[in-house]
Amino acid sequence: MSNSFKFTKPEWELLKDKKLFETPIFSLHQLELNPARQQSLHPYYVLKAPEWINMFPLTKDNEIVLVEQYRVGVDQTTLELPGGMVDAGESPLEAAKRELLEETGYKSNEWELIGKTSSNPAILNNFTHLYVAKDCTYTGSNNPDGSEDIKVHKMPLNDFLDLVRDGTVHHAIVLAAVAQFLLNERSE
Structure with missing residues (x-):
């Protein structure tokens, strides 16, 4: 990542990572995160894949x-x-x-x-x-x-x-x- 821009939003804390499904190309994960500066927790879904x-x-x-x-x-x-x-x-x-x-x-x-x-x-x-x-x-x-x-x-x-x-x-x-x-x- 470039050092030419100063990011101001904090990263979110990962509380839980549950693999829901796996294929030869990607896996589907449900994440529980502690979002900085937000009141409620929501499930997030991420496809994890190779580079x-x-x-x-x-x-x-x-x-x-x-x-x-x-x-x-x-x-x-x-x-x-x-x-x-x-x-x-x-x-x-x-x-x-x-x-x-x-x-x-x-x-x-x-x-x-x-x-x-x-x-x-x-x-x-x-x-x-x-x-x-x-x-x-x-x-x-x-x-x-x-x-x-x-x-x-x-x-x-x-x-x-x-x-x-x-x-x-x-x-x-x-x-x-x-x-x-x-x-x-x-x-x-």
């Missing part, structure tokens, strides 16, 4: 590598940046390199962390680590895991940004990565 990664893979020609895949939550096919979960014992950077290769068949030796975002801090406990991978090269076909059906696309960066602007690309974590990428590019 996630998302990357902005760029080729030498400043083309971006994207993945098209069906997303069950919104019941539609989306166009996104490659990304995924950080496996147990894996660093976010290791996960980013693994996911880029698995999902797209591309790899990079030039990685930069450009930010970290919380997808929905009201109900999710995890963060997504955002990277830029430069000079990506194609190593062969992608090898997605068993639940993924991915088509890889490569296009000029400005064409991708047009798709973000017109709403074709609407995944919130992807939009956060785009914002961090553009902010970092602006400051260089």
